[in-house]
Amino acid sequence: MLFLAMKQLFSKKTQTFLILMGVSFGTMLFVSISGVQLGLREYMIKALLNNTAHIIISGAENEITEKEVRSQIYPEGRFINWITPPGGKRDESKLESYLGWVEILRANPDVYDFSPRFSTNVIIKSKKIKTNVNLVGSLPKKQIRISEISDYIIEGDFESLSSGGNKIVLGVGVAEDLGVSLGQFVDVLNAFGKITPFKIVGLSKFGDTRTDSALAFAHLSDVQKVNRTPGRLSEIAVSLTDIDKSEELAELWSSFSKDKVQDWRSANAMFMEMIKMQDIVRYFIMFSVLIVAAFGIYNVLSIMINQKKKEIAILRSIGFPPKKILILILYQGFFLGICGGVVGLAMGSLVTYGVGSIDIGVELGGSNHIFVSYDYSIYLSAFIAALFASLVASLIPAYMASRMTPIDIIRGQA
Secondary structure: OHHHHHHHHHHHHHHHHHHHHHHHHHHHHHHHHHHHHHHHHHHHHHHHHHHOOOEEEEOOOOEOOHHHHHHHHOOOOOOOOOOOOOOOEOOOOOOOOHHHHHHHHHHOOOEEEEEEEEEEEEEEEEOOEEEEEEEEEEOHHHHHHHOOHHHHEEEEOHHHHHHOOOEEEEEHHHHHHHOOOOOOEEEEEOOOOOEEEEEEEEEEOOOOHHHHOOEEEEEHHHHHHHOOOOOOOOEEEEEEOOHHHHHHHHHHHHOOOOOEEEEHHHHOHHHHHHHHHHHHHHHHHHHHHHHHHHHHHHHHHHHHHHHOHHHHHHHHHOOOOHHHHHHHHHHHHHHHHHHHHHHHHHHHHHHHHHHHOOEEEEEEOOEEEOOOOOOHHHHHHHHHHHHHHHHHHHHHHHHHHHOOOHHHHHHHHO
């Protein structure tokens, strides 16, 4: 049966080759486009998680609401026509029970590690040049464990902050604005105007101009001293063994604490919407190309059936049932799908490798090449789509061929 199917299919070598190329190019486009999109997405998520984490536990906002104020002034629920409705915050948000969270996090097997952090806005000055910066204090060894921040250090070493002693890692944009380099000193001014000198031990580059021009890192205790708030923490950055459990755990922990617990997806809802749009475009391109290839398969098989009516009549006459004629044509569609898919996967892999070898001239995330992904799901999805399109396209011609009888064929040729 398979031999007969291949003999019929390759009786028109040029048509068969062109259809194979159509399926292959459709598969190749999906693999290469997906590889570049997912590679960029992985880079962006990795960079994003270096500034956030899988889960961020921070102090409650303590906002003043109109409803709360009204209930305190008039418990009986009297209506108040506010000239200016009450709002704002009672106090600066801060983490209430760090030690309690330490016990919870250490006892949870899904938690890989966590790092306490404290952030504050400061002014960094060099000579007469000043710039506003968000200074992030952390425990460097823990921060390295929960993120890949070391990949974004282009000069110096992030772990140099571990010993404390007023050392700082500046974003490259901050360093360029101030005209400073590794090993030099800058002055850090807090909200009270007190100046503290810091030595530059590293430069970071995340690839986002706004981040690189407004971010700096130091040891947790040094930042607390600069802000005159020893012991205060603004958040705990949590890294999980499985990132897909972040939403579930954030919801669970929120239920028994007043502190704000937020998973990385909720904190970056706009970014996640952008990812969904990218997926829609990617699958739209794949289906568009494969639909064109499917029509090609349909046309080739339909033409072949018309040209092979005599052979089909002979097969029916010697006892081939309609079911076997159906299977015969489906074998041909199945073969086109498998071969076109395999060739397309190989071509897509080569194109993806070629794109990934392009030097972009700057180093981002430890690499100076375009980010690409070779995730197995890309190749699996592309192959299944090619096979599915080929089988669907061959169903109608196969059904038409199986319905033919020797008498109908003889009458049609009379």
